[in-house]
Amino acid sequence: MHPTKSKLSTLAINIRKLRREKGLSQDKLSKLADVAFHTISKIEAGDTPNPTIETLVKIADALEVTVNDLLN
Numbered sequence: 001m002h003p004t005k006s007k008l009s010t011l012a013i014n015i016r017k018l019r020r021e022k023g024l025s026q027d028k029l030s031k032l033a034d035v036a037f038h039t040i041s042k043i044e045a046g047d048t049p050n051p052t053i054e055t056l057v058k059i060a061d062a063l064e065v066t067v068n069d070l071l072n
Contacts, residue, residue, distance in 0.1 A: 008046045011056075014070050016044045018063045033062035 019029050026044065030037040035058050042048040043059075051059075053067070060067045 008044075009049050010072065011049070011051075011070055012044050012046050014072075015040070015059060015063070018065060018069070019044075022063060024063075029059070029062055033058040035059065 019026070024032070026040045027037055030040045033040070033055075035055055039048065039051070039055060040059070043051055043055075056067045056070060060070055063070075
């Protein structure tokens, strides 16, 4: 069973929440994490529900959290 588009993953919700708490735009986060802007955008939109572990590590580092913080 696949989640519907309207139900965002915990990952998408957590990245958006943490990014906003730090006052970062998606563009700024993409630069800090050294990942493409569209990657951040697609993860937050739920279009990329399973990004690579390398991408998650870069995003977590940029947000100064652990990968576990992003996933739970």
